[in-house]
Amino acid sequence: MRERQAVRHRRRTREFEAFVAGAAGRLLHAATLLTAEPREDNPRARRLLTAALSRTYAAWERLRGEDPYEHTRQELATRFARTAWHRRGPRTGDGVLARLTPQERLVLVLRLYEGVTEEQAAAQLGLSAQRVRAICTRAVAAMRSRPPAPAGPVPKAATPP
Structure with missing residues (x-):
C-alpha cells in the first residue's frame, strides 16, 4: 500500500513539474502585468504565482480532466483580486500597466x-x-x-x- 502511494506521489510530482516547466513563464508574465512591477524586479508577482501554483499542486489529484493552466490562472486572478482590488491610495509599480x-x-x-x-x-x-x-x-x-x-x-x- 505504501509503495503504491509513493509511486503515485512521484508520478504526481513529475506531472506537476512538467506542467510548471511549460506554463510558469507565461503565468509569471501575467502575474507581473497584474502587479505592475518591472519584469526584472517582480517579487510580488513571484509570491502571487508561488501561492497559485501551490494551490494547484494541492488540488492536482482532483484536477483530472480539467486544465491545470486554467486552474492556476483562476487562482492567480483570485489571489490578486483579494490582495489588490480594494486597495486604496497611490498606485504602485512602474510596469507597463501601472497607471491602471x-x-x-x-x-x-x-x-x-x-x-x-x-x-x-x-x-x-x-x-x-x-x-x-x-x-x-x-x-x-x-x-x-x-x-x-x-x-x-x-x-x-x-x-x-
Whole structure:
C-alpha cells in the first residue's frame, strides 16, 4: 500500500513539474502585468504565482480532466483580486500597466493577454459581462491615451571629416 502511494506521489510530482516547466513563464508574465512591477524586479508577482501554483499542486489529484493552466490562472486572478482590488491610495509599480487600477489590470490581463471571454471573466470576478466590457474598454482607452515614453537620447548625426 505504501509503495503504491509513493509511486503515485512521484508520478504526481513529475506531472506537476512538467506542467510548471511549460506554463510558469507565461503565468509569471501575467502575474507581473497584474502587479505592475518591472519584469526584472517582480517579487510580488513571484509570491502571487508561488501561492497559485501551490494551490494547484494541492488540488492536482482532483484536477483530472480539467486544465491545470486554467486552474492556476483562476487562482492567480483570485489571489490578486483579494490582495489588490480594494486597495486604496497611490498606485504602485512602474510596469507597463501601472497607471491602471488593480481592477482594470485584472480585467485587461484576463481579456487581452489570457484571451478569457467576457462571460468567463465576469463569472470569475463576480461582475456582469457588461461591467467587464466597460472596465476593459476604459482600460484600453487609458493605455492608448498614454503619451509614448521617451526613447532616450537621440544619437548625433555623423559629420563628415
